Amino acid sequence: MCPSVAKTFWRFPRAFWTANTVELFERAAYYAVFIAITLYLTDVVGFDDVAAAWISGIFSAGMYFLPPFTGALADKLGFRRSIILAFFLLSVGYFTLGALPYKAIVPAALVVLMFGGSFIKSIITGTVAKTSTTETRARAYAIFYGMVNVGSFTGKTLAYPIRINLGLTSINFYAAAMTFLALVVVFFFYRAAAAEGEGKSLSETWKAFVRVVTNLRLLVLILIVSGFWIIQQQMYATMPKYVLRTVGPLASPEWISNVNPLVVVSTVMFVTHLMRRVRAITSMNVGMLLMPISALLMASSPLLESAFGTSIGLPGGITAHPITIMLIGGIVIQALAESFISPRYLEFFSLQAPKGEEGLYLGFGHLHSFFSSILGFGISGYLLAAYCPDPRTLTPEQALTAYDQANYIWFYFAAIGLASALALYAYAAVTKKMDSLRISPAGAEQ
Numbered sequence: 001m002c003p004s005v006a007k008t009f010w011r012f013p014r015a016f017w018t019a020n021t022v023e024l025f026e027r028a029a030y031y032a033v034f035i036a037i038t039l040y041l042t043d044v045v046g047f048d049d050v051a052a053a054w055i056s057g058i059f060s061a062g063m064y065f066l067p068p069f070t071g072a073l074a075d076k077l078g079f080r081r082s083i084i085l086a087f088f089l090l091s092v093g094y095f096t097l098g099a100l101p102y103k104a105i106v107p108a109a110l111v112v113l114m115f116g117g118s119f120i121k122s123i124i125t126g127t128v129a130k131t132s133t134t135e136t137r138a139r140a141y142a143i144f145y146g147m148v149n150v151g152s153f154t155g156k157t158l159a160y161p162i163r164i165n166l167g168l169t170s171i172n173f174y175a176a177a178m179t180f181l182a183l184v185v186v187f188f189f190y191r192a193a194a195a196e197g198e199g200k201s202l203s204e205t206w207k208a209f210v211r212v213v214t215n216l217r218l219l220v221l222i223l224i225v226s227g228f229w230i231i232q233q234q235m236y237a238t239m240p241k242y243v244l245r246t247v248g249p250l251a252s253p254e255w256i257s258n259v260n261p262l263v264v265v266s267t268v269m270f271v272t273h274l275m276r277r278v279r280a281i282t283s284m285n286v287g288m289l290l291m292p293i294s295a296l297l298m299a300s301s302p303l304l305e306s307a308f309g310t311s312i313g314l315p316g317g318i319t320a321h322p323i324t325i326m327l328i329g330g331i332v333i334q335a336l337a338e339s340f341i342s343p344r345y346l347e348f349f350s351l352q353a354p355k356g357e358e359g360l361y362l363g364f365g366h367l368h369s370f371f372s373s374i375l376g377f378g379i380s381g382y383l384l385a386a387y388c389p390d391p392r393t394l395t396p397e398q399a400l401t402a403y404d405q406a407n408y409i410w411f412y413f414a415a416i417g418l419a420s421a422l423a424l425y426a427y428a429a430v431t432k433k434m435d436s437l438r439i440s441p442a443g444a445e446q
Helices: 003-009 014-034 037-045 049-065 067-077 079-099 106-130 137-166 168-189 202-213 216-232 239-246 253-257 259-274 280-299 301-308 322-352 358-362 367-387 406-438
Strands: 312-314 318-320
Touching: 014 037, 014 079, 014 106, 014 137, 014 168, 037 049, 037 168, 037 239, 049 067, 049 106, 049 367, 067 079, 067 106, 067 202, 079 106, 079 168, 106 137, 137 168, 137 253, 137 259, 202 216, 202 358, 216 280, 216 322, 216 367, 216 406, 239 253, 239 322, 239 406, 253 259, 253 322, 259 322, 280 322, 280 406, 301 322, 318 322, 322 358, 322 406, 367 406
Parallel strands: none
Antiparallel strands: 312 318
């Protein structure tokens, strides 16, 4: 890249770079806490696996449900005031989560975090949109998503040594420090690039939501794709407790989960280019069919253990437990599936929306993450209680055999993945038939 082109590539206003910098801080805080959230709720706060799962699922679901509404509010308040409020809420929420680990307080702290985080999602993406032009928008969003992935990777990387050396509670204080640093940055450097009062009102946003969820065609698609994300949610819902309880307390679910963003970043451009000439639904079907394979890989660790024992040598003098190896293998396949699905999902979703109203409906295109958070975490809690229970609830005799069938958890998610893949294939066939019946060969409505 020649110097003049490079200079143009990075030329965005200060609000853009400030927003992306604090997005990195926010994601580093969020993912450090989120990878350990169910552990914290059981091991420190004292909830059982089922209650911890439902609380975590509702918290995650709120992060995906609220942004259209907090975004409408941010448009009225102004981005600068809203982003300062958001980071204040996040700083208070994370600090409270660590300082007051009581059953009566923690859910309230999570609600505060839910609102603060949902403001951030809408404000940062709004800032990126309003500080870029038609010519620079693709580049602007590429930089934004790069910051998201760097923040996610950094947060989970740091969460492991913090948990091991300082304890689970300290992760919340680390997150509070990161969001407070972001608060200082936005207070001194962030100047809103958007005029106030430009967006939809809360009532208009609610009406748009109602129209989406009462559109049966779109609602069915959202629910089907939720099956894919239910399995993805297990990186946070099931995997941390599963690997710590079956491998040992020094296992690193934080670093294992980092395999996902590494593979996505490494493959998404290649996969998108490879599938550029095929229909969006074809690319999505490939990804959906990979998901049950990923869950079956995770379930197959006993086969590897029976062949090689509990410690397998890897290149570079590294050894790993068969459970760790198969979890990583499954996450690699999940990440590949995400590369096939995510870039094409919104394209396919927009094709299902009423003509001329695609923008309105795309605002709620990520409702699948709302449903998958609640269902994915909720299901996880019951499966952990049944197949991989909290060791503190076991007698010494029970502990000897309590985890013999822990890998069965992944068979349930393999079944969910296969059912979702078949449902998406049927959905595409049915909607194609419906569209062909509605439109005559000449292109006129029948």
